[in-house]
Amino acid sequence: MSQENIIEVWNDVLKILEKNVAESTFTTWILPLEPQYFDETSFVLHTGQAIAGHLLRQNHYSAMADAVKQVLNKNLDVKIIFDEELAKKISKKSKAKAAQPESAESQTPQRPKYDSLTQMQSSNLNLKYKFENFVVGSNNKLAYVAAQTVAQKPGEKYNPLYIYGGPGLGKTHIMQAIGHYVIKNRPDLKVLFITAEDFVNDVVNALARGDEKTKNMNKFRKKYREVDVLLIDDIQLIAGKTRTEEEVFNTFNTLHGAGKQIVLTSDRTPKEIPSLSDRLISRFEWGLMADIQIPDIETRMAILSNLAKDSNIEVPSNIIEFLATVYSSNIRELEGAFNRVTAYASINEVPLTIENVKNIIGYSEKEKSYTFDGIVDSVASYYNISPKDIKGSSRSAKIAEARQVSIYLCRDLTKQSFPAIGDFFDKKHTTILYSYDKIKAELQTNNALAHTVTAITNQICK
Numbered sequence: 001m002s003q004e005n006i007i008e009v010w011n012d013v014l015k016i017l018e019k020n021v022a023e024s025t026f027t028t029w030i031l032p033l034e035p036q037y038f039d040e041t042s043f044v045l046h047t048g049q050a051i052a053g054h055l056l057r058q059n060h061y062s063a064m065a066d067a068v069k070q071v072l073n074k075n076l077d078v079k080i081i082f083d084e085e086l087a088k089k090i091s092k093k094s095k096a097k098a099a100q101p102e103s104a105e106s107q108t109p110q111r112p113k114y115d116s117l118t119q120m121q122s123s124n125l126n127l128k129y130k131f132e133n134f135v136v137g138s139n140n141k142l143a144y145v146a147a148q149t150v151a152q153k154p155g156e157k158y159n160p161l162y163i164y165g166g167p168g169l170g171k172t173h174i175m176q177a178i179g180h181y182v183i184k185n186r187p188d189l190k191v192l193f194i195t196a197e198d199f200v201n202d203v204v205n206a207l208a209r210g211d212e213k214t215k216n217m218n219k220f221r222k223k224y225r226e227v228d229v230l231l232i233d234d235i236q237l238i239a240g241k242t243r244t245e246e247e248v249f250n251t252f253n254t255l256h257g258a259g260k261q262i263v264l265t266s267d268r269t270p271k272e273i274p275s276l277s278d279r280l281i282s283r284f285e286w287g288l289m290a291d292i293q294i295p296d297i298e299t300r301m302a303i304l305s306n307l308a309k310d311s312n313i314e315v316p317s318n319i320i321e322f323l324a325t326v327y328s329s330n331i332r333e334l335e336g337a338f339n340r341v342t343a344y345a346s347i348n349e350v351p352l353t354i355e356n357v358k359n360i361i362g363y364s365e366k367e368k369s370y371t372f373d374g375i376v377d378s379v380a381s382y383y384n385i386s387p388k389d390i391k392g393s394s395r396s397a398k399i400a401e402a403r404q405v406s407i408y409l410c411r412d413l414t415k416q417s418f419p420a421i422g423d424f425f426d427k428k429h430t431t432i433l434y435s436y437d438k439i440k441a442e443l444q445t446n447n448a449l450a451h452t453v454t455a456i457t458n459q460i461c462k
Contacts, residue, residue, distance in 0.1 A: 009071055010035035010045075016067040021060055023136040028302040029056055030064075034086060043068050043076040048086035051301070051317030056080055059298060123183065124193040129176035135306060137299030140170060143290040147174045147263075151181035154189065154229050154261035158288040160252075164266045165292035166417055168332030171265040174292075175231050178263055182229050189228035196237040199224075203244045220247075225254045228261065235264045235284070240275035252283050262287075272430050274437070294417050295331065300324035303331060304338055313342050319352050326363060329415045337361050370413045370460065372424045378460045379406045382452070391425055405453060407432055408439035413460065 018026055029052045036044040047053055056064065057080060064078045131151075136144045143163050150161050161178075163171050179191045194202075206220040224230065230251070238244045255262055270276060270284040295303070301324045308315040315338075323341070327334035344360045345352050357363070373387070380387045383402040390403050403425070410421050411432075422432045443450050 006035045006037055009038070012071045013064075013067045016070055017063060020063050020067070022138050022296075022298065023141065024299050024302045025060065025137075028135075028305060029298075030060075033080065034083075036081075038068075038072070038076060041077060042079050043072075044079045044081065046081050046083040046086055048083060048089065049305070049317075050082055050087070051305075051320060053080035053082055054317070055298065055301065123179055123191045125176050125179045125183075125191070127180075129173045130180045131174075131177040133306060133310065134170065134173055134177055135295075135299055135303045137295050137302070139293040139295045139299060140174070143171075143174055143292050146288055146290045147178050148181075150261060150263065151178040152185075154182055154186070155259040159256060159259075160262035160264055160284060160287040162264045162266070162270070162284050162287065162289045163292060164269055164289065166267060166294065166329070168330035169292045169294065170331055171292055172233055175233060175263055175265050179229060179231055190226070191229045191231070192224070192227045193231040193233070194224075195233045196235050199232060199248070200238060200241055200244050203241075203247050207243065221251070224251045227255070229263070230255055230260065231263045233265050234267070236266045236268060236273045236276070238276075239273045245277050245280060249277075249280055249283070252280075256283075256286075268429075268433060272433060274434075293419075294329050297321075297324050297328070300328070300331075300334060303334065307335060307338050308342075311342065313346075315342065316352055318354065319357055322354055322357060323361075326361070329417060372410050372414070372416075372421070375409050375413060375460060376406050378456055379409065382456050382459065401449075404435040404439050405449075405456065407435040408453070409456065409460070411436050413457070 014031070017030055021030065029047075029049065032049065033045045033047050033052070036046055038044065061078060065076070068076050068078060131148065134144065143165075146158050146161055147163070150158050163175060165171055176193055179193050182189055182191050202220055202223075206216040224247075232248075235248075238248055252262060264284060266273065269289060270281040273281075301320050304315070304320045304324060308320070319341070323334065323337055327337055341352070341357050341360050344350070345356065350356050376387045376390050379402050380390055383398060385399060385402060389399050390406050392399075394400070407421060407425065410416065410424070411418070418429055418432045418436070422429050425432065439449070439453070443453060
C-alpha cells in the first residue's frame with residue numbers, strides 16, 4: 001500500500017467524520033492523526049497526543065470504524081497508536097511558531113491594527129476572547145454559528161442575537177469574539193461592549209447631575225445609539241429598573257430601526273427574567289435565541305488541551321481528564337483550576353500528579369459525591385416528611401419550603417445545571433429558577449430559614 005494511497009483514503013474518511021462528530025473533537029483529536037497503513041484486519045493511525053487514543057476509542061470508535069468501512073467497504077479494526085517522535089515533532093513545531101517574529105508585512109497593516117490599544121479601550125473588549133480560541137462542541141454550536149454569521153454580516157441576520165445559559169459557559173467570550181471579528185474585518189464600524197450593570201450605572205449617573213441632566217442624558221444616548229454593533233452582557237440585570245428599561249427599549253428601537261446589530265447575553269430566556277417588561281421580552285425575542293449548555297467531557301478536555309498548548313505547558317493526559325471530570329459545569333472554574341494547578345506546580349517545582357493536583361485544588365472525594373437523592377433524603381429527614389413528598393406536587397407550606405430548600409441545596413452543593421435539577425424534580429426550568437432565587441434571597445433576611453439550611457448542610461457534609 002503506497003503512502004499516497006493511504007493519505008487519499010484517510011482524506012475520504014476525514015470528510016465523513018467531519019460531518020458526524022463534534023467540531024471540537026474533529027479539530028482537536030482527529031485532524032492531527034497521521035495515517036500509517038491498512039491491511040486485511042487493521043487501519044493504523046499514529047497520534048502525537050497521549051490522550052487522543054484513549055478518548056477516541058472510548059467515545060468515537062464506532063464512528064471512525066463506520067467511516068473507514070464506507071470508504072474501503074470492509075470492517076477493519078481502527079488502531080490509534082501513540083508516537084513519541086510525532087509528539088516531539090508537534091511540540092517542536094508549536095514552540096517554533098510561538099517564537100517566530102512577525103513579518104514586516106504583518107507589522108505594516110493596510111488598515112487600523114486589530115489589537116490596537118485605542119480600539120480595544122473604546123470597545124471595552126478583552127483581547128483573549130476571540131473566535132480562534134473558542135472551543136466548539138455540541139453544547140454551543142448553534143450559538144457559535146449564529147455569532148459568526150452576525151460577525152460576518154452585522155445587522156443583516158439574527159438581530160438581535162440573544163445568547164443565554166448558565167454562568168461560566170462562554171457567553172461573554174463568544175459575544176466579545178463578535179466584536180473582535182468586526183473590528184478586524186470592518187474597521188469602519190463602531191463596536192461597543194458593555195455589561196448591563198455598567199449600563200445601569202451610566203443611566204443613574206446621567207440622571208443624577210442636576211442642572212446638567214439634559215446635557216448628560218444626550219451624551220449618554222449618543223454613546224449607545226451611535227454605534228454599529230452594541231453588545232450588552234447579562235441583560236437580566238436591568239429587570240425591574242424602570243428608567244433603565246426605558247433607555248434600553250429606546251436604544252434598541254433606534255439601533256434596530258437603523259439596521260445596526262444588537263447582541264445580548266443572559267443567564268435565562270427573556271420570558272424567564274422576573275419583572276422584565278413585556279415590550280422588552282417581545283423585542284429580545286425578535287431575532288434568534290441561542291442557548292449554551294454545559295460542555296461534555298470531550299469539549300472540556302479540548303479546552304484544557306488548548307490552554308496547555310497556548311501556554312506551552314506539558315500537562316499529562318490523566319491530569320487533563322481529572323480536571324475535566326471534577327469541574328463539569330463551569331468553564332470559568334475549569335480554566336481557573338488549570339491556571340492554579342500549573343502555576344503552583346511551576347513555582348514550587350512539583351510534578352503534576354493526581355495527588356498533587358488534588359492537594360492544590362483542595363479536592364475532597366466526599367465533597368464531589370453529593371447526589372440529588374442524598375440531598376433530598378437529608379432535607380426530608382429534617383422536615384420529617386418523605387422524599388416522595390418533596391418530589392411530588394403538594395403545595396402545603398411545609399412541603400413547598402422543603403422542596404425549595406432541596407432545589408437550592410442541589411444547585412449549591414452539586415453545581416449542576418438548572419435543567420438537570422429540573423429533570424430530577426420533574427419541574428419546569430422556570431420553577432427551578434424561581435425556587436433557587438427565592439431561597440437565596442430569603443437567606444439574607446430570614447434567620448430561621450438560614451438556620452435550617454445551615455443545619456441540613458452540616459448534616460449532609462458531616
